[in-house]
Amino acid sequence: MAMSGDHDAASDRQFGGRIRRYAKVTSTMGGLAARVAGERYLGWEIDRGKHAADLRQALGGLKGPIMKVAQILSTIPDALPPEYAEELAGLQADAPSMGWLFTKRRMAAELGADWQQKFSGFGRDAVSAASLGQVHQAMGLDNAPLAVKLQYPDMHSAIEADLKQLKLLFQLYERYDSAISTSDIYDELSERLLEELDYRREAMNMQLYQHMLADETKVQVPSHIPELSTNRLLTMNWLEGQRLMAFLETNPDQATRNEIAKTMFRVWYVPFYYYGVIHGDPHLGNYSIAKDHSINLMDFGSIRLFRPQFVAGVIELYKALRDNNRDQAVDAYERWGFVGLDNEAIDVLNMWAEFIYAPLLENRVRPIQQMRGGKEGRDLAGKVHTELKRIGGIKPPREFVLTDRAAVGLGSVFMHLGAEVNWHELFHELIDDFSVDALAERQRVAATKVGLPDNLIAPYSG
Numbered sequence: 001m002a003m004s005g006d007h008d009a010a011s012d013r014q015f016g017g018r019i020r021r022y023a024k025v026t027s028t029m030g031g032l033a034a035r036v037a038g039e040r041y042l043g044w045e046i047d048r049g050k051h052a053a054d055l056r057q058a059l060g061g062l063k064g065p066i067m068k069v070a071q072i073l074s075t076i077p078d079a080l081p082p083e084y085a086e087e088l089a090g091l092q093a094d095a096p097s098m099g100w101l102f103t104k105r106r107m108a109a110e111l112g113a114d115w116q117q118k119f120s121g122f123g124r125d126a127v128s129a130a131s132l133g134q135v136h137q138a139m140g141l142d143n144a145p146l147a148v149k150l151q152y153p154d155m156h157s158a159i160e161a162d163l164k165q166l167k168l169l170f171q172l173y174e175r176y177d178s179a180i181s182t183s184d185i186y187d188e189l190s191e192r193l194l195e196e197l198d199y200r201r202e203a204m205n206m207q208l209y210q211h212m213l214a215d216e217t218k219v220q221v222p223s224h225i226p227e228l229s230t231n232r233l234l235t236m237n238w239l240e241g242q243r244l245m246a247f248l249e250t251n252p253d254q255a256t257r258n259e260i261a262k263t264m265f266r267v268w269y270v271p272f273y274y275y276g277v278i279h280g281d282p283h284l285g286n287y288s289i290a291k292d293h294s295i296n297l298m299d300f301g302s303i304r305l306f307r308p309q310f311v312a313g314v315i316e317l318y319k320a321l322r323d324n325n326r327d328q329a330v331d332a333y334e335r336w337g338f339v340g341l342d343n344e345a346i347d348v349l350n351m352w353a354e355f356i357y358a359p360l361l362e363n364r365v366r367p368i369q370q371m372r373g374g375k376e377g378r379d380l381a382g383k384v385h386t387e388l389k390r391i392g393g394i395k396p397p398r399e400f401v402l403t404d405r406a407a408v409g410l411g412s413v414f415m416h417l418g419a420e421v422n423w424h425e426l427f428h429e430l431i432d433d434f435s436v437d438a439l440a441e442r443q444r445v446a447a448t449k450v451g452l453p454d455n456l457i458a459p460y461s462g
Contacts, residue, residue: 097126097134098152106150110233118228122148128285132196132301137238145238146225147298151199155232159193180388181395188398192280196301199234205300206236207450209279212271218263218294239296241288244416254420256293261419263295265426268410272403273315273430275442276306280402282409284416304402308439309335314403315431321350321357329353337397345394348387355380356407359423368414368423 103124107115116122121139128135133151140146152158166189170182195201203224210221220239228235242250252260264282271277279286279302286299313335320328329350333341341349354361359368388394414421446452 097129100124103134103136103150106153107233109153110150110230111228119146130285133232138235140225140228145240146228147222147236147238148228149199149234149236151197151232155197156194159197163190163193181393184395184398185401188401192302192304192402195303198231199229200231202234202300202303203229204450204452205303208277208303208446208452209271209297209300211446211450212275212277213267213297216266216270219267220290220294220296222296222298239288239290239298241290241296243288244284244413247289248416254418257417258419258421260289260293260295261414261417261421262426263293264410264413265421265423266430267295267297268406269427269430272306273311273434274439275446276308276311276439278304278306278402278406280304280406282406282413284413302402304399305443306399306403308436308443310337310399311439312434312436315434317353318357318360318427318431321354322361337399338394341394342391344387344391348384348391349394351387352380352384360427361424363422363424365420365422367418367420368411 103126107122111118118141119138120141120143123137125136126134127137127147132155133149136148136150138146138148163186167186170186174180174182203226206221206224210223213219213221222236222239225235225237264287267287268279268282271279279297279300281299281302283299286297288296288298290296313332316335317329317332319325320332326346330341330346333346333349338349355369359366
């Protein structure tokens with residue numbers, strides 16, 4: 001009976017937490033929905049900029065996946081009105097951490113009441129706090145420095161609450177603006193967010209990256225400590241380094257900035273073009289810069305595996321734009337998963353693709369363009385949006401979500417660095433010997449060597 005009572009009390013607390021979260025998220029998203037609907041259907045005049053700033057502030061105060069969803073949405077072309085996208089892009093993953101009493105309870109739940117005896121030291125204050133959990137620095141029994149990533153409680157319920165509100169927001173937005181069909185975007189975000197809750201899966205992703213980047217000498221990938229890890233706790237060796245913005249405050253010279261940009265390019269795109277794998281979150285908190293200017297890659301929750309044909313489509317579209325070959329562009333979009341595209345839709349997609357691919361198409365040293373954060377990117381996004389509405393909208397394939405997010409996120413990193421690089425040469429180093437069969441074989445070998453379970457191998461077989 002006592003166990004049943006404890007279970008009921010815990011269930012009541014979880015239910016109460018879900019109700020409170022529904023109320024907070026519903027209020028936040030409901031405010032956006034009401035104002036946008038009022039503007040569209042009732043002719044209300046609203047200050048979008050002010051409301052978007054209010055929305056950012058409200059979401060920034062909510063721990064959990066809604067903040068991550070907002071960040072992702074801000075990088076998807078036309079998923080939200082531009083005022084909202086700009087504000088949400090500024091949301092930072094570093095939020096106030098939970099206190100020591102919370103940490104002790106959560107650690108005991110994962111490793112048992114004697115958990116402190118399994119470390120020779122454990123930092124009381126989190127060194128970083130993000131949307132799904134927080135990280136503490138600790139020392140192993142051998143005095144090796146460790147990073148301990150601890151998930152917040154009841155995150156599955158939090159994600160369910162947030163995703164229900166996100167679906168309502170998407171439905172409202174499609175009634176307001178028909179440029180983009182959001183159903184596949186919603187499915188992709190849902191699946192990726194739920195995957196991020198499984199820290200054993202993230203440990204597998206870490207092993208996969210160790211395999212894929214084994215020949216890259218300028219990147220460090222941590223190793224997880226199985227006996228100090230669970231589904232909701234991930235312990236790994238500590239990698240010492242500086243965050244990008246702190247590093248830039250040291251005023252590194254141009255050559256150093258360029259070398260770091262080249263390393264970042266390879267760290268993200270060797271896995272993609274050789275193995276069909278992308279790290280979907282180049283957020284500034286997910287890597288650091290070591291003293292030798294190599295890259296510490298530290299977060300492996302937002303990882304996407306792709307069909308070889310999808311990767312082939314990315315390269316095919318580059319060649320189509322380079323050679324002005326319309327039929328090849330159509331074939332590339334079909335490999336990506338676009339269906340039912342007419343000539344007008346292809347023209348609009350090419351308009352956007354030419355902007356995104358521009359640094360790769362020009363065989364010269366140049367900075368990255370200002371992406372969506374600069375005037376050129378905003379102006380083009382507005383033009384693309386207008387044209388998409390005029391032709392009745394399109395439905396982006398779900399694989400597009402993380403590839404676009406990675407490209408835009410890396411573009412932001414390269415702009416922070418002020419890098420001036422021959423992106424064309426870097427790209428060709430990766431694609432000149434590309435073949436679908438070779439990629440599929442590397443995927444098979446990687447899956448076997450790392451010992452990926454069936455639910456991780458499945459994307460390789462498509």
